[in-house]
Amino acid sequence: xxxxxxxxxxxxxxxxxxxxxxxxxxxxxxxxxxxxxxxxxxxxxxxxxxxxxxxxxxxxxxxxxxxxxxxxxxxxxxxxxxxxxxxxxxxxxxxxxxxxxxxxxxxxxxxxxxxxxxxxxxxxxxxxxxxxxxxxxxxxxxxxxxxxxxxxxxxxxxxxxxxxxxxxxxxxxxxxxxxxxxxxxxxxxxxxxxxxxxxxxxxxxxxxxxxxxxxxxxxxxxxxxxxxxxxxxxxxxxxxxxxxxxxxxxxxxxxxxxxxxxxxxxxxxxxxxxxxxxxxxxxxxxxxxxxxxxxxxxxxxxxxxxxxxxxxxxxxxxxxxxxxxxxxxxxxxxxxxxxxxxxxxxxxxxxxxxxxxxxxxxxxxxxxxxxxxxxxxxxxxxxxxxxx
Numbered sequence: 452x453x454x455x456x457x458x459x460x461x462x463x464x465x466x467x468x469x470x471x472x473x474x475x476x477x478x479x480x481x482x483x484x485x486x487x488x489x490x491x492x493x494x495x496x497x498x499x500x501x502x503x504x505x506x507x508x509x510x511x512x513x514x515x516x517x518x519x520x521x522x523x524x525x526x527x528x529x530x531x532x533x534x535x536x537x538x539x540x541x542x543x544x545x546x547x548x549x550x551x552x553x554x555x556x557x558x559x560x561x562x563x564x565x566x567x568x569x570x571x572x573x574x575x576x577x578x579x580x581x582x583x584x585x586x587x588x589x590x591x592x593x594x595x596x597x598x599x600x601x602x603x604x605x606x607x608x609x610x611x612x613x614x615x616x617x618x619x620x621x622x623x624x625x626x627x628x629x630x631x632x633x634x635x636x637x638x639x640x641x642x643x644x645x646x647x648x649x650x651x652x653x654x655x656x657x658x659x660x661x662x663x664x665x666x667x668x669x670x671x672x673x674x675x676x677x678x679x680x681x682x683x684x685x686x687x688x689x690x691x692x693x694x695x696x697x698x699x700x701x702x703x704x705x706x707x708x709x710x711x712x713x714x715x716x717x718x719x720x721x722x723x724x725x726x727x728x729x730x731x732x733x734x735x736x737x738x739x740x741x742x743x744x745x746x747x748x749x750x751x752x753x754x755x756x757x758x759x760x761x762x763x764x765x766x767x768x769x770x771x772x773x774x775x776x777x778x779x780x781x782x783x784x785x786x787x788x789x790x791x792x793x794x795x796x797x798x799x800x801x802x803x804x805x806x807x808x809x810x811x812x813x814x815x816x817x818x819x820x821x822x823x824x825x826x827x828x829x830x831x832x833x834x835x836x837x838x839x
Contacts, residue, residue, distance in 0.1 A: 485512035502533030538569030557584035574605030593620035610641030629656035646677030665692035698733035718749030737764035754785030773800035790821030809836035
């Protein structure tokens with residue numbers, strides 16, 4: 452976790468001080484002056500910015516036991532700023548500051564333990580340090596501790612405790628905690644389910660620019676969960692998440708333009724958003740882009756290109772894409788006709804509950820196309836296709 456160097460109230464005024472006098476005190480071994488001089492070089496206050504010189508002065512103060520200097524020296528090693536990057540050395544200095552009670556160092560030591568950065572991974576040890584920082588009111592530590600309780604990492608899973616720590620951090624304005632607290636209220640995880648309260652927390656996080664909260668708030672408006680249904684308002688929040696690169700929101704925005712929902716229909720604009728989601732690997736975006744090529748909507752019809760995108764989505768388990776890829780092989784559209792390959796993809800989609808795939812698989816067994824003729828098996832799949 453990269454953090455800004457710690458600065459005390461006194462150090463913030465370095466630029467207004469006589470740097471010469473500060474240096475004299477630092478050279479005489481004054482740890483507080485060494486720390487302040489390190490910050491001056493780190494931020495370029497009163498002197499030219501020089502990360503290596505900052506690291507030098509942090510080290511001199513750190514070996515004297517100055518907790519904030521120890522933490523800042525840990526940061527220099529963690530980031531490789533003014534010194535060669537060394538995660539183990541970073542963890543060493545974080546620990547030195549953490550045992551003195553510096554909350555920011557406790558958080559960073561917790562992160563090092565959690566991810567195994569510079570020391571052996573130990574999630575239980577991470578929880579210990581998160582807790583110590585959380586007890587001092589550190590918002591990020593409270594959030595991290597909440598996540599450990601939510602997913603049972605380093606501690607037994609406990610959703611009410613997760614919600615407790617999310618709530619504490621959320622009240623301090625922590626955007627991720629606000630989002631996860633919204634999820635807790637939406638799902639009834641550790642709290643009484645309340646979609647209106649969920650929407651409240653999603654909104655607070657969304658207004659801070661949290662993309663997943665923007666998406667969730669969009670869904671709240673789309674379906675009328677906890678707020679009055681408003682498709683135009685949903686579009687607003689989907690767009691905000693989409694421009695941040697959130698693939699699911701990009702697909703939703705494509706849906707709006709494709710259908711002309713609360714916006715003028717624009718198939719080409721829909722394709723733009725589907726492509727933005729598809730190219731990094733989002734299966735839904737790949738499927739919808741494939742459909743655009745298959746139907747020639749917003750792009751020139753290209754069955755082979757459609758097959759390409761259906762396949763990419765299908766191998767990720769997208770049922771609709773598997774069905775359409777099966778159809779392509781069944782009909783020889785965009786790919787050489789191959790009844791057996793069609794059956795393969797119909798079966799995969801059918802096993803996921805896709806009704807049309809079940810029907811087509813039934814037809815394959817009924818006709819003996821791509822598979823041995825089997826009337827009983829055909830009847831089975833036809834029956835399943837009729838089920839809700």
